[in-house]
Amino acid sequence: MIPAAFDYVRPSTVDDAVAALAAAGDDAKVLAGGQSLLPVLRLRLSYPSTLVDLGRIESLRGVRDDGDALVIGAMTTHDEVLHDALVARHAPLLAQAAATVGDRQVRHLGTLGGSLSHADPAGDLPDVALTLDASLDVVGPSGSRTVAAHDFFVDYLTTVLAPDEVLTAVRVPKLGADWATHYEKFNRMAQAWPIVGVAAAVRRSNGSIAEARVGLANMGSTPLRASAVEQALAGADASADAVRAATEHAAEGTHPPSDLSGGADYREHLARVLTRRAVMAAAGIQP
């Protein structure tokens, strides 16, 4: 369980990190906590020529208030996210999901940016970023750009990030006081990835659901939005029956995997049940 040899660079600025990546070429990898990368290295399923460790770039850590949005540094750990007061107030869904990532050790080392860049469709946080309509600040040799979460995740373990680009910050729009959220994770053991995870955000207005967003983890090669459910919920009664009817659409447009934790049909079933539970919990509807 010893990785193959690689060069190790630990820059102290983003520019240096980007320069190091550009210099190292296609086989470089960013180390951003390492909770997914290191196991793959140790199993020798990955042979990067260079690891660029972002762990010493102070500007990539912490949460700040930026008016309509929170800006969370990419190297902010899950543990920092789940204990942050700004996140608790303006993006409690993110805190709730971060608290379910891996185990305590993983949460102290793993980072939000690392998790999003790894783009595991079974990850908890890509799903939440997509649900919250987060946007992602990316820096490369030719400057910086901001990418919507919707455009960021391309495929299994694949994002729009070029090999020499670094995710620097996650912009999470604040949800108003009329929004409520819930993350429903279904797994077999406490530290495991979700078999299916559902992130729900609901805006209630006068006894009905004005607007809803639903994100699904592990239901395809990227995190997905259950748009059929969102459409069905828009303007629906805030009642158990209405939610049940709307969430029957949860598996539409998904392509869930079949693996040791469950067949695709079981995941489709879970998506419907868990989406119903997540939306009801967020909307405060009793079953």
Added chain:
Amino acid sequence: MTATAERPAEIGQARRRKEDARLVTGRTMWTDNLTLPGMLHMAILHSPVAHARITRIDVSGARQRPGVVAAFSGQDFKDVQGTIPCAWPVTEDTVVPNHPSIAVDQVNHVGESVAVVVARSKAEAQDALEAIDIEYEPLPPVLDMEAALADGAPLVHPDLSSNKSFTWEFESGSAGTGRAIDDVLRDADVTVTRRFRQQRLIPAFLEPRSTVVQPQGEGVTVWSSTQVPHVLRTLMSLSLGIPEHKLRVIAPDVGGGFGGKLQVTPEEFLTTLVARRLGKPVKYTESRSELMMSGHHGRDQIQDVTITATRDGRLTGLDVHILADMGAYLRLITPGIPILGAFMYNGIYKFDAYRFVCDGVFTTKTPTDAVRGAGRPEATFAIERIVDELAVELGMDPMDLRRKNWITHDQFPFTTVTGITYDSGNYEAATDRALDLIEWDELKKEQAERRARHDTVQLGLGISTFSELCGWAPSRLLGALRYAGGGWEQATVRVLPTGKVEVVTGASPHGQGNETTWSQIVADRLGVPFDDVEVLHGDTQTSPRGWDTYGSRSAAVGAVAVSNAALRVVEKAKRVAAHLLEASEDDMEFVDGKFSVRGTPGAEKTIQDLAFEAFAAHDMPEGVEPNLDAEATFDPVALSFPHGTHLCAVDVDTETGRVTIRKYVCVDDVGTVINPLIVEGQVHGGVAHGIAQALYEEAVFDDDGNLTTGTLVDYMVPSAVDLPSFTTDRTVSPSTTNPLGVKGVGETGTIASTPAVVNAVVDALRPFGVNDVRMPCTPERVWRALQGGTR
């Protein structure tokens, strides 16, 4: 004449374990912590294919890599590597295939060693594995036991005529232990037949296996993370031709085993072969993923079980047919594992007739062998599950059916339909206590309410009233079962000149807390402080005799030897004391470590005084050697039989299939308890292990024979956060087969808990027409059972 009530007895005290500080901090001698001058590191290339001929292998590329000292393939050892020994061919004609420690021209399971690299560092050795050139010609994998036994099935070992290793049979009519089974089956009022599947398990001890071998002159010293240093020494000597007196085996502190280190491993042999070839010390420490595919697995049986009863619920017959997956080879006691269960299928019940037939089957999978419980969990699962199914068939309450048929406390000792005699027990008392603790009647009421209102979350209640055989002994019985080893245990107690005490035990522990338990016994016997006792173990040079730790035998056999040796020390000390105090031995009293002369105040000698006097030997009685040392060997007259009642309440979410254990109560009877804290710890760990089989763990192979649960990501071992808080209690029925009255406890929880949980799951689903869920009862399996399907 033993220490008495002046100070509190050590036996029975919940002492914290004296060995834990060093074990939990890791500041101790784990094998991998050992570094010897000039030591080299070995890395192993494992077969990625399940079944293939090796058509070409070239290790020369590896030799060119930086830091590499040597690289070998099986060709380099084919004439000297002997075979990994099997010590338990269960029948006269058991087929035992040759088991090389490194494959020569064929591989028979994923993970088998095919080449090694030896380098100055572990990293360099691992890097160089990539330069080994090897070509496989695939052979068809043999994965399904029933298909493997069919005519014309591809053979795991082409040189053998079939994939069957043995057929082992017992039948009560012909054995004279009961009626003929066929008569009973024919005449039965009620018959229930079920097929149960014991999934394959992988023991998940904390410390992966590690071996360091130091050749010196003609001698060889082997450090290994093993449960069985004594067995390893003898068998390695026989198999590799190293004279036993030139071979020293040391098991330093060992980080768990659960049966997984009750083995003489290919890796130990291979490290030894390589070290001797190079004349240099060599270390091999496996990774977790190497362990998962190369270390032995357990369980993996298909159980066809038929039970018969009279219409009013009296059990009459039990007919059991087992297919047991051996894997590709027979390891140390592979064939014996299912046979250990043969004497437990009848559980705690009285039967008229019993038959047990087991076929051992070769497949192209990792070999199986002991995993905590070894044969007895399978048996207990089958009987406790099918009794529930029979209760449904009879329309009886499952507890009433059990009560009607179990051995009552006034019937012990009781010889069962297998011919084995249970020593003691009180099933009524344990069961009544457990029912009280869990508030059974309240739960029954809640269950009825939930069923009536079609609650999404249904409540299931499961019972396991179990017994098990433990204290793997006596030697005579083991011999009768064709087990190559003995069942005695040996101990030496030495009082050093300053009064401190060394205890040498042959029952080398690997996490059981024997240092604490043995110290408590010796402190009581000698009247010395607990902290003055040091327990030595695990080195064949300091502890040359013993049969090691497995099968819940340390306390039931090893502790008795320790106690007996200590009593002999007291006898010897008494002679010295009487001599020095010029009194008759008959007038000596021994209380709290002090000898005094009855009726002569002030005439006394502590055992510490006597130890120094014996050391100086200025004035010893005639014929007494100048020390306070004694040894003892203990071979019990029979096995002992712990028992208990485990009750489990589960919530089953019928929408998702998730099973959540709400309450778990167990009342165990393990005879006399030496240290309640250690017993409690064993019960907790054991119950967790059994729950893991019921709900979580399964080694899965795909159609090509790949182990697809090759890491702890996919092989799910639950941790404390996944488990409920257990409620435990005890009844005490001392064993009658050893003077301490102790029974084993290391495996009881594992044996008992699995059927309690699965019975609870099935009970919850009963209203939906479900009568079984295959283990592990994953959410998906439960959901599919509810959909009327299986997966």
Added chain:
Amino acid sequence: MQLEHSFTVPVGIEEAWRGLLDIKRVAQCMPGATLDSIDGDTFTGTVKVRVGPIALQYRGKASFIDKDEAAHSAVIDAQGSDTRGNGTAAAKVNTSLFTDGDQTRVDVVTDLSITGKPAQFGRGVIADVSNKLIGQFAECLAGQLSGIPESTAESSAAGTPAGATQTAEAKPINLVRTAGPAVAKRAVPPLILLILLFVVLRRWRH
């Protein structure tokens, strides 16, 4: 594992026969492939597979062990191994073509075995790696087929991956055009990977 697929291409059976079994041409879609040599019906080459941080490089060979021109069926045998010893891949592919109106139905039965680390470690990496690989291939192939009107390439099994349909309107490449030597040089993969292309049409099941 055995995989069965069926799809229809909007060309006549003879054209499809030539096209689908002309490895040089079809293989130009295979990402990361490098040809080492061609010897009659036997090809050797390497393919780099990258999925996120996971990197595998298979080297191997493939050949037609049976070609039945009259029945329009062929059997391809392919074997390869990861160049760092991470495992092997082997496949036997039975491909049969049937006339379906003015189109051609292609039935493919694949016996695929992948061994070693990709099969053993971590949440079904094998399925993901294969899907990824084939997804990329299918993207290209679907583009080629879409150049012909009324393309009906689709799966007989549930769950056609997104890649195949999303890119159905990519720029057309004539399936039966003559490949230049440069293309052939670069693009011919060991057939294990050609075979994997068919897997795109059906998700992995265990």
